[in-house]
Amino acid sequence: xxxxxxxxxxxxxxxxxxxxxxxxxxxxxxxxxxxxxxxxxxxxxxxxxxxxxxxxxxxxxxxxxxxxxxxxxxxxxxxxxxxxxxxxxxxxxxxxxxxxxxxxxxxxxxxxxxxxxxxxxxxxxxxxxxxxxxxxxxxxxxxxxxxxxxxxxxxxxxxxxxxxxxxxxxxxxxxxxxxxxxxxxxxxxxxxxxxxxxxxxxxxxxxxxxxxxxxxxxxxxxxxxxxxxxxxxxxxxxxxxxxxxxxxxxxxxxxxxxxxxxxxxxxxxxxxxxxxxxxxxxxxxxxxxxxxxxxxxxxxxxxxxxxxxxxxxxxxxxxxxxxxxxxxxxxxxxxxxxxxxxxxxxxxxxxxxxxxxxxxxxxxxxxxxxxxxxxxxxxxxxxxxxxxxxxxxxxxxxxxxxxxxxxxxxxxxxxxxxxxxxxxxxxxxxxxxxxxxxxxxxxxxxxxxxxxxxxxxxxxxxxxxxxxxxxxxxxxxxxxxxxxxxx
Ligand SMILES: [Zn+2]
Numbered sequence: 001x002x003x004x005x006x007x008x009x010x011x012x013x014x015x016x017x018x019x020x021x022x023x024x025x026x027x028x029x030x031x032x033x034x035x036x037x038x039x040x041x042x043x044x045x046x047x048x049x050x051x052x053x054x055x056x057x058x059x060x061x062x063x064x065x066x067x068x069x070x071x072x073x074x075x076x077x078x079x080x081x082x083x084x085x086x087x088x089x090x091x092x093x094x095x096x097x098x099x100x101x102x103x104x105x106x107x108x109x110x111x112x113x114x115x116x117x118x119x120x121x122x123x124x125x126x127x128x129x130x131x132x133x134x135x136x137x138x139x140x141x142x143x144x145x146x147x148x149x150x151x152x153x154x155x156x157x158x159x160x161x162x163x164x165x166x167x168x169x170x171x172x173x174x175x176x177x178x179x180x181x182x183x184x185x186x187x188x189x190x191x192x193x194x195x196x197x198x199x200x201x202x203x204x205x206x207x208x209x210x211x212x213x214x215x216x217x218x219x220x221x222x223x224x225x226x227x228x229x230x231x232x233x234x235x236x237x238x239x240x241x242x243x244x245x246x247x248x249x250x251x252x253x254x255x256x257x258x259x260x261x262x263x264x265x266x267x268x269x270x271x272x273x274x275x276x277x278x279x280x281x282x283x284x285x286x287x288x289x290x291x292x293x294x295x296x297x298x299x300x301x302x303x304x305x306x307x308x309x310x311x312x313x314x315x316x317x318x319x320x321x322x323x324x325x326x327x328x329x330x331x332x333x334x335x336x337x338x339x340x341x342x343x344x345x346x347x348x349x350x351x352x353x354x355x356x357x358x359x360x361x362x363x364x365x366x367x368x369x370x371x372x373x374x375x376x377x378x379x380x381x382x383x384x385x386x387x388x389x390x391x392x393x394x395x396x397x398x399x400x401x402x403x404x405x406x407x408x409x410x411x412x413x414x415x416x417x418x419x420x421x422x423x424x425x426x427x428x429x430x431x432x433x434x435x436x437x438x439x440x441x442x443x444x445x446x447x448x449x450x451x452x453x454x455x456x457x458x459x460x461x462x463x464x465x466x467x468x469x470x471x472x473x474x475x476x477x478x479x480x481x482x483x484x485x486x487x
Contacts, residue, residue, distance in 0.1 A: 036451070043457050071394065079175065093109060305325040318337060401415070
């Protein structure tokens with residue numbers, strides 16, 4: 001560029017303007033051009049592509065249920081380690097007096113806490129074994145019972161069975177907090193820096209079964225987040241309170257959620273509605289008056305609401321925008337509501353939190369090649385990739401990226417834009433968001449510089465030597481991908 005030396009003040013102002021815009025970090029062309037990305041992809045075997053996507057700097061996961069994000073192996077590890085579960089003991093219903101087939105599936109290999117076990121009549125107690133004393137075969141059944149690893153499982157197994165099997169573990173405060181820490185570390189390892197998860201301190205009970213009020217558990221949460229190993233994850237967490245939309249008392253829960261978020265705005269940033277939309281109790285417009293009433297009482301509280309996680313056409317996404325949501329969870333049936341699609345293509349009104357693997361395993365889009373995600377991405381609907389209940393899918397955020405890249409042939413600009421967009425649409429406070437975005441550009445520039453060096457094969461080999469991807473059952477079962485564990 002030729003600098004107009006006769007107008008230095010104007011030049012300085014111009015560069016200050018660029019800096020203010022944040023343009024400077026991207027002023028140079030990215031080191032990875034689209035041609036380079038195509039060459040890298042052509043040279044990459046599946047394991048090399050996965051490694052690249054694992055190491056790729058990522059932004060935020062904005063659609064995440066923390067209770068559903070825990071790998072069954074983590075639940076087992078915390079459930080059997082008194083040092084990490086506050087000295088509790090968990091029991092599994094693994095031996096049956098009546099034929100297993102006659103027992104409610106949610107009760108088969110269900111887990112309870114010691115105080116619940118001790119309250120059982122002796123005949124019932126005989127069916128339970130301490131979690132740590134299951135045989136190898138029983139332990140495998142217990143682990144597999146907490147994930148969707150069979151083709152015939154799907155929605156019913158997910159909604160009616162899996163959650164009921166492990167919720168007593170989730171009511172243990174030590175286990176819940178340690179699982180949050182474990183998630184932050186695992187997400188940090190795959191390059192994520194912001195987790196906006198649906199997480200609260202409701203429903204906790206001590207080892208004697210006495211309820212722990214959320215306010216009493218809060219100092220423990222703050223202490224956990226300040227712990228050096230947790231801070232070292234590099235992931236900034238923010239929370240949403242989620243209300244089960246089909247519950248008869250959902251309106252009063254919503255009022256409690258507003259009060260909690262309003263009183264804890266440094267950590268809680270939004271409210272969500274989740275649960276099946278289609279049973280006649282969970283439809284969005286049920287809550288319109290309640291949201292309006294609560295909005296009149298509190299300064300703005302952001303809303304991210306599940307909508308359009310449905311098979312058929314309806315107006316749930318439009319109605320959810322009317323509730324005041326600026327983020328839509330899933331939006332699977334958006335293409336079936338063209339007026340709302342046109343509204344969202346404007347790019348300003350709402351961000352769609354896409355969850356590919358969830359939509360496949362819960363059979364909303366059994367064939368992911370037909371998922372609306374590329375249509376959102378390429379027609380101006382702001383969107384990004386998220387994990388939803390990854391513990392139950394046995395997966396991670398890299399699996400979502402790998403799915404999108406391989407099925408939809410993402411360009412480098414599309415791929416890296418996903419992370420940027422996720423950070424822009426997070427509900428985290430503005431100054432932290434700016435830092436996250438700047439940090440993303442720095443990390444991406446470093447990553448691109450490494451990827452641009454040498455031949456594509458050399459760059460991929462260098463990356464493979466420096467990266468130790470972690471895969472779970474989903475990547476193993478679907479793509480045959482697993483990597484040696486850290487020594
Ligand atoms: Zn969800």
